[in-house]
Amino acid sequence: MAGIKIKMHHLPRIGITPDINELDHPETEYVVRRNYADVVSRTGGLPFLLPYGEQIADYLEALDGLLITGGMFDIDPALYRQMARKKYVIKPARTHFEQALVEGALARSMPILGICNGMQLLAVCLGGELVQDIPSEVDGALEHKPDQPGSIAQHEIRISAPSLHFEMSVGEVHKVNSIHHQSVLPCDAYQTLALSPDGVIEAIEAKSDGFAVGVQWHPEYGVADIDAIVLDGFLTNAREYFQRRSAR
Template identity: 45%
Template sequence: MTKRPTIGLTLDAEAPGGYSKFPWYAIRQNYMDAIADAGGIPVAVPHRAELAGAYLDIIDALVVTGGAFDVDPALYGDATRHDTVSLKQGRTTAELALLRGALARDMPVLGICGGEQLLAVALGGTLIQHIPAEIVNALAHEQPNPRDQPGHDVQISPGTRLAAIVGTASMRINSSHHQAVRDPGAALRINATAPDGVIEGVESATHRFCLGVQWHPEFLIDPGDARILAALVGAAS
């Protein structure tokens, strides 16, 4: 039997309250289940930037997960911060260390939702801090219906790695974000867009597997979602 690759997934961090009276980590079960069902061994990676290299030594691919927080605008050169922006500095510092280390090793990387945004920033891109403040007639990117249902379509850019993976010109995806990639920078190209023009996916043409999607493929809403996760596991095998 072929050895399953080990896929590291970054955790979220929460303040005391709810689950524990002390600070605690969190990750949705479907992140782990979706990776396991795609053929990988999912492992959780905590927020210890100084241990990034050690964690990368024991995993075969990295997934940077999403969360209800934002990348510090200072990291992409914005001197101002929109009122809606909230930060988790410790998480971002650790995820940047992991991302930069993984990219330097040419390790397969998948950025999901906020992870896609951080991937863009790590490679020189910039973000829209609050979509409703900048995009006229924007879609409801923070969809009102449950997150395990589709919110809108995305168009997949022909000739991209994502197009080859999913095998379709469009996908039905969920949407849970108020920020988006503004400019992916020179190192990334756009691979998916929403009908209102918001960037929904990016990828690197120079790395072995470096993909970011603004939606949450772990919910497996569209057939392409399982193909994305299978491609990540395959690249790590």
């Protein structure tokens, strides 16, 4: 009707990367845990699963934020300038796709949240390197890949530096879940936000403009108070990203 303005409420569109199984099988499936999509919806976002392909620019044009999920595989050490020190399960198709998405999102200053393996890939895309195997490379390491569900908290983390994006105090301690055997090494391109008691890096954020954050635990389970802080911050930045794009 003339003279009536309809206010459209935009839910930030969050692209979520799935895993893939049996790549050579005629009935290959994309797989992703439901709680990744559910937590995006509960936090005020609109989740989209991203099938692999070369349409990276089209995906990024349609999205307001990018969530790189975890996975039970490793990143090829060649991608971070190391030689493999043991045999690893790698997924080149997935890593190639996610790497292109992360690099494209970084170029656009699009908000990125990397979870577990996704944090490790974010670090690699920013120029960092990885600890290939925590148990054999970190003296006195805690158990970071326990034989228990992700819904159970495993160890503490301590906030080690002020964040550009979150209101957290240095010295804060949170107990988080943990499902990983590799970790991120320090790098000038990102700041370490949190450490576990054994010195393993548990959270990072890029020093460049834009929200590019990685957490080594799994906030989609909602185990710790810090999980809501991370997810709310991600979705807030995705909304702001959409508003900036719309104002151009």
